Amino acid sequence: KAGVTQTPRYLIKTRGQQVTLSCSPISGHRSVSWYQQTPGQGLQFLFEYFSETQRNKGNFPGRFSGRQFSNSRSEMNVSTLELGDSALYLCASSLTVTSGTGELFFGEGSRLTVL
Amino acid sequence: GENVEQHPSTLSVQEGDSAVIKCTYSDSASNYFPWYKQELGKGPQLIIDIRSNVGEKKDQRIAVTLNKTAKHFSLHITETQPEDSAVYFCAARWDKIIFGKGTRLHILP
Numbered sequence: 036k037a038g039v040t041q042t043p044r045y046l047i048k049t050r051g052q053q054v055t056l057s058c059s060p061i062s063g064h065r066s067v068s069w070y071q072q073t074p075g076q077g078l079q080f081l082f083e084y085f086s087e088t089q090r091n092k093g094n095f096p097g098r099f100s101g102r103q104f105s106n107s108r109s110e111m112n113v114s115t116l117e118l119g120d121s122a123l124y125l126c127a128s129s130l131t132v133t134s135g136t137g138e139l140f141f142g143e144g145s146r147l148t149v150l
Numbered sequence: 151g152e153n154v155e156q157h158p159s160t161l162s163v164q165e166g167d168s169a170v171i172k173c174t175y176s177d178s179a180s181n182y183f184p185w186y187k188q189e190l191g192k193g194p195q196l197i198i199d200i201r202s203n204v205g206e207k208k209d210q211r212i213a214v215t216l217n218k219t220a221k222h223f224s225l226h227i228t229e230t231q232p233e234d235s236a237v238y239f240c241a242a243r244w245d246k247i248i249f250g251k252g253t254r255l256h257i258l259p
Contacts, residue, residue: 068247077156078252079249080249090245138196138199139186139194139196141186141193143192
């Protein structure tokens with residue numbers, strides 16, 4: 036069974052640009068969550084999608100957005116990049132919404148560097 | 151608001167000794183407390199979890215304890231081995247799963 040796939044794995048952008056990251060969940064999983072990981076802040080919740088609907092959103096500015104498609108694949112977008120957006124962006128899938136039971140299965144992440 | 155505090159941020163123990171990582175959570179409405187292990191270059195992976203109707207749970211060398219009154223839960227690793235070196239995250243679930251900031255565990259030879 037294939038795991039969670041995130042693309043691209045590494046990318047470098049400059050300030051002011053925008054970026055789109057992609058996540059393909061485990062087959063059959065309908066919930067996708069996104070987290071930002073930085074050395075000082077650990078794993079910070081960005082948002083969660085279930086059946087193409089955003090269920091929850093973390094405390095990030097509106098420059099961070101996402102969506103989910105009918106096949107459960109998800110994308111997140113960051114516009115007008117800032118230096119502080121440099122981080123590892125992790126996607127996690129689960130069978131049901133994370134307010135229910137169930138384990139989060141993480142991808143290996145997309146490492147974004149903003150210059 | 152919903153928050154999880156984790157301590158220590160870094161922990162070094164001799165191989166064979168025990169390691170303990172502690173977490174507190176802000177809102178008693180949480181009822182599920184998972185622990186994740188992240189190895190270098192990989193995403194976090196669930197290693198053990200505990201629900202609010204249970205005080206302790208063990209899985210081989212790993213155990214988790216929960217004190218709901220104090221809103222406190224801990225991870226205990228006994229007989230540590232080199233492969234236990236990793237970053238460990240505690241978490242609590244409300245309408246979403248919130249993670250602590252992580253503990254980098256070093257196992258010293």
